[in-house]
Amino acid sequence: MENINKTFGKVEAVSNVSMTVNNEEILGLVGDNGAGKSTLVKILSGLFRADSGKIYFKRKSVKITSSTKAMDIGIETIHQETSLVDQLTVARNIFLGREPTKKIGFLRKLDMDYMRGESTRLLGRIGLKKVSPDSLPPALSGGEKQSIAIARAMYFKASLLVLDEPTNHLGIEESERVLEFVKEAKKEGTSSIFITHNIHHVYQIADRFVVLRNGKKVGDVRKDETTIDEISNLIIGRGIGA
Amino acid sequence: MRRYKKIPEHPYRSVLDKRKSKEASRLTLLYPAFGIGRPFRYLLEKFTLHRALIPFTLLIVISLAFDFVNPGFLSAMNLGNMFPYISELGIVAFGITFLLACGELDLSVGAVFGFCPIVLFILYNDRVMGFEPAFILVLGIAALIGLANGLLVTKIRIPSFLTTLGMMTAFQGLALYVSHGFAQTTFLTESPIKTLLVGTFKIGDFTLYAGIIWFIVLMGLMYFVLNDTKFGNWISATGGNLQAARARGIRTDRVKIILFILTAVLAAFAGVMDSIRVSSAWPTAGQGYELEVIAMAVIGGTSLFGGRGSIIGTVLGVILLRFVSNGVILAGLPGLSYRIFVGLTILIMMTIHVLMERRIRRES
Numbered sequence A: 001m002e003n004i005n006k007t008f009g010k011v012e013a014v015s016n017v018s019m020t021v022n023n024e025e026i027l028g029l030v031g032d033n034g035a036g037k038s039t040l041v042k043i044l045s046g047l048f049r050a051d052s053g054k055i056y057f058k059r060k061s062v063k064i065t066s067s068t069k070a071m072d073i074g075i076e077t078i079h080q081e082t083s084l085v086d087q088l089t090v091a092r093n094i095f096l097g098r099e100p101t102k103k104i105g106f107l108r109k110l111d112m113d114y115m116r117g118e119s120t121r122l123l124g125r126i127g128l129k130k131v132s133p134d135s136l137p138p139a140l141s142g143g144e145k146q147s148i149a150i151a152r153a154m155y156f157k158a159s160l161l162v163l164d165e166p167t168n169h170l171g172i173e174e175s176e177r178v179l180e181f182v183k184e185a186k187k188e189g190t191s192s193i194f195i196t197h198n199i200h201h202v203y204q205i206a207d208r209f210v211v212l213r214n215g216k217k218v219g220d221v222r223k224d225e226t227t228i229d230e231i232s233n234l235i236i237g238r239g240i241g242a
Numbered sequence B: 001m002r003r004y005k006k007i008p009e010h011p012y013r014s015v016l017d018k019r020k021s022k023e024a025s026r027l028t029l030l031y032p033a034f035g036i037g038r039p040f041r042y043l044l045e046k047f048t049l050h051r052a053l054i055p056f057t058l059l060i061v062i063s064l065a066f067d068f069v070n071p072g073f074l075s076a077m078n079l080g081n082m083f084p085y086i087s088e089l090g091i092v093a094f095g096i097t098f099l100l101a102c103g104e105l106d107l108s109v110g111a112v113f114g115f116c117p118i119v120l121f122i123l124y125n126d127r128v129m130g131f132e133p134a135f136i137l138v139l140g141i142a143a144l145i146g147l148a149n150g151l152l153v154t155k156i157r158i159p160s161f162l163t164t165l166g167m168m169t170a171f172q173g174l175a176l177y178v179s180h181g182f183a184q185t186t187f188l189t190e191s192p193i194k195t196l197l198v199g200t201f202k203i204g205d206f207t208l209y210a211g212i213i214w215f216i217v218l219m220g221l222m223y224f225v226l227n228d229t230k231f232g233n234w235i236s237a238t239g240g241n242l243q244a245a246r247a248r249g250i251r252t253d254r255v256k257i258i259l260f261i262l263t264a265v266l267a268a269f270a271g272v273m274d275s276i277r278v279s280s281a282w283p284t285a286g287q288g289y290e291l292e293v294i295a296m297a298v299i300g301g302t303s304l305f306g307g308r309g310s311i312i313g314t315v316l317g318v319i320l321l322r323f324v325s326n327g328v329i330l331a332g333l334p335g336l337s338y339r340i341f342v343g344l345t346i347l348i349m350m351t352i353h354v355l356m357e358r359r360i361r362r363e364s
Helices: A037-044 A067-073 A090-094 A112-125 A142-155 A172-187 A199-203 A228-236 B002-006 B013-020 B026-030 B038-049 B053-069 B076-101 B109-125 B131-154 B160-179 B192-198 B211-228 B230-240 B242-247 B252-277 B289-299 B311-330 B335-363
Strands: A002-008 A011-017 A026-031 A052-057 A060-062 A075-078 A101-104 A107-110 A160-164 A191-196 A208-213 A216-222 B200-203 B206-209
Touching: A002 A037, A011 A037, A011 A216, A026 A037, A026 A172, A026 A199, A026 A228, A037 A075, A037 A160, A037 A191, A067 A075, A075 A142, A090 A112, A090 A142, A107 B211, A107 B230, A112 A142, A142 A160, A142 A172, A160 A172, A172 A191, A191 A199, A199 A228, A208 A228, A216 A228, B053 B311, B053 B335, B076 B109, B076 B206, B076 B211, B076 B230, B076 B252, B076 B289, B076 B311, B109 B131, B109 B160, B109 B252, B109 B289, B131 B160, B131 B192, B131 B252, B192 B211, B192 B252, B206 B211, B211 B230, B211 B252, B211 B311, B230 B242, B230 B252, B242 B252, B289 B311, B289 B335, B311 B335
Parallel strands: A026 A191, A026 A208, A075 A160, A160 A191
Antiparallel strands: A002 A011, A002 A052, A052 A060, A101 A107, A208 A216, B200 B206
16 A cells, blocks of 8 residues: 545545555554554455555555455455344355355356355364354354454455454454464465554564554554564554653 | 254254253243243244244134134135235335345335326326336336435435435325325226236135235245345345445445335335226325335334345235234224234234344343
């Protein structure tokens, strides 16, 4: 992303922010509430349009005008508690927006057998063998739901995962499961942007950190060149060593 | 054990599977007052799995009760008399079921039901145009009303309750204005479409209107769309979790606009059917139907808050409310009191649905 700007009325949500994500890298995008993280993510996932700036994906300039467009080029976004639809079964949720169909006469019917079969395999792969593809999300834990959302992105071969506060509202064990999953995705060649205001969650898995404050980028550091205290200080705007 | 395997994909199956695995059923603990045991638990699980069983059971009970009080209730003649009303309101209720499932509602269906036939027969009776083009024109007008509703809700972001309340009032007023408050005769109509819409046929002792065929065909089609197609999935996702649906690339505004258009066109279609069958188009026709069709859908198990729709449930809701209105009169109760019983039926059904929903959430 290069020189991204976004304003809402007189409020400058994102101001001249540039950042890159490398191949097979987990980037921690951190900042306090209102720092501009979510706005940046929404621009990347096609929910908002930037006022100015450019986005390059795999070295090519792209225009992300909708969520469909973002998914088509390989960017999958996972939001905090809202990734699954409670009223749809797990199988229907996994394939939501990309439902396979089969022809019956002149009609096209959902291919439920295929959806169930693939979902069962996917659930098995991520260690949720006990979860039926016919389960409803309210019957699952928060961590299970997020794991399914991440696995869905991996299934559709996303090149970039955008995780918007995925560990919010999760307990320690559930958060661990989600973090493990992000590492798993990296092993399979998927890069991630992990957005959080909780540095402790992302510190253990991220390779690099971009820090936002008041809509501006105030830091871009590799993990091996910094400490958790330094990043915390950048987030709240205290001088290093203060 | 086997009975769970027989059940096809169902949203609450996992909840029941979870429960099944536990040594002591929590349901038994939840209903100690019944002394319970297996039969009750089995029934309760069936009812939880198949929400439409609730209106279905009530339908059987009240049919037998009304027939006991007045043996003419289940006669071919009485049932035949009820079918036209069932099919016309049912067609409107199908559209409402879709809209409720996607998280919106439409209070203007009753006004469209009355307004479109008025326009059609003014044009036809005044020889402005033939029946067929006028019929197509009013369906087009209905589509535009639906489009306007959809655009106001999705683009201007006025809640659908207020948008369609305004639209309802405007078109009720317009129907009175263009007709000068008088009914239009419809019996002069000569057209093959008339036969298609309200032709009659006999099966044994039953005299049936073509409306029932439309009702059955639309029921099958809409059931298929809601349960077995991509679009049906998108409707439930839009109503169930708008943000998640958008994030998956579903054009939720487009889904809503299409459903507003569909609902209005179905209301106009049913209105024309009704006006030809009763030989006159009244400017006040359809008033009060908007709430009745919402009640029909909701007592059939469709959620008022979006995400879940049931076409079979709506069919049962339509029949149930019609049976109550008709049965109360045949049972010799004062004719003017029938709305009390309709209201009570709605309250009872909603109480059962809400209690069951709460139970399921607690279980999961």
